[in-house]
Amino acid sequence: MDALTRAWLALLVFSGLTAAASTLVGGGADTRITGIVVLVLALLKSRLILSRYLGLADAPAWRRGFNLSLTLFGLLLLGLYLFPTL
Amino acid sequence: MTDHAPPSLLEELPGDLMMWVLIISELLIFGAGLVVFLSLRISDPIGFAEAQSHLDRTSAAVNTVILITSGYLAAKGLHLRLNARRTAARLALVVAAALGAVFIAIKSAEFADKAAQGISYDTHPFFMLYFLLTGFHAAHVVAGVLVLLLVAWRDTPEDVEMGAAFWHMVDLVWVLLFPVIYLLA
Numbered sequence: 001m002d003a004l005t006r007a008w009l010a011l012l013v014f015s016g017l018t019a020a021a022s023t024l025v026g027g028g029a030d031t032r033i034t035g036i037v038v039l040v041l042a043l044l045k046s047r048l049i050l051s052r053y054l055g056l057a058d059a060p061a062w063r064r065g066f067n068l069s070l071t072l073f074g075l076l077l078l079g080l081y082l083f084p085t086l
Numbered sequence: 087m088t089d090h091a092p093p094s095l096l097e098e099l100p101g102d103l104m105m106w107v108l109i110i111s112e113l114l115i116f117g118a119g120l121v122v123f124l125s126l127r128i129s130d131p132i133g134f135a136e137a138q139s140h141l142d143r144t145s146a147a148v149n150t151v152i153l154i155t156s157g158y159l160a161a162k163g164l165h166l167r168l169n170a171r172r173t174a175a176r177l178a179l180v181v182a183a184a185l186g187a188v189f190i191a192i193k194s195a196e197f198a199d200k201a202a203q204g205i206s207y208d209t210h211p212f213f214m215l216y217f218l219l220t221g222f223h224a225a226h227v228v229a230g231v232l233v234l235l236l237v238a239w240r241d242t243p244e245d246v247e248m249g250a251a252f253w254h255m256v257d258l259v260w261v262l263l264f265p266v267i268y269l270l271a
Binding site for chain 2: 008012031035042045049080081083084
């Protein structure tokens with residue numbers, strides 16, 4: 001199986017886990033925890049798309065830059081999301 | 087003996103530089119939209135949660151799978167084209183575009199459902215940003231479908247690479263929009 005197909009399957013798995021986390025939200029789970037899980041999964045998905053779909057796996061410096069930027073952006077979103085609960 | 091200088095940073099970047107400028111610009115625009123969305127939510131988390139409960143998470147999750155699979159086919163189409171398998175590449179690109187059309191159909195049904203519920207952009211700030219961000223993204227999906235069909239027809243490797251990259255940008259934006267707008271209660 002090639003790297004692209006593995007990436008697609010991983011994206012499907014991450015999407016399934018996201019759906020499971022959203023079901024937990026509906027079931028009364030702590031939304032802070034499920035929110036963190038959902039954002040981490042979104043970050044993992046975006047990294048895979050950049051790396052395998054857009055080909056940054058062959059451009060490690062750019063991949064590191066994008067991953068760092070996305071991680072910082074994810075932390076900003078997480079901070080804004082959790083702010084009302086503080 | 088030949089000297090092999092390592093590629094410069096710009097040379098290392100796959101595809102066309104201008105496409106990456108567009109991808110980064112779009113990510114910044116949608117990223118700013120998501121920051122505004124969560125910033126407004128701070129002043130009214132209960133109102134945002136109530137508004138969000140009117141969204142159809144299942145159809146949005148289905149749309150995620152559709153876009154991810156469509157992106158896979160677009161990437162596969164590029165690989166096939168680079169290996170001179172033009173017919174298979176065209177087929178992959180056309181199916182990718184067809185999945186994009188399915189995404190639009192589901193999104194249209196979602197918007198129609200909101201209209202039937204009497205929900206519009208001025209119902210609540212949540213819906214103003216929901217319609218703005220998902221509507222703007224849907225416009226990109228429409229453009230992406232047309233681009234995929236265009237590069238399936240005029241299929242130079244460079245054009246296919248550009249068309250696929252545009253489509254992956256649409257995919258990338260959606261995997262960030264979806265959890266924030268539909269799931270972060």
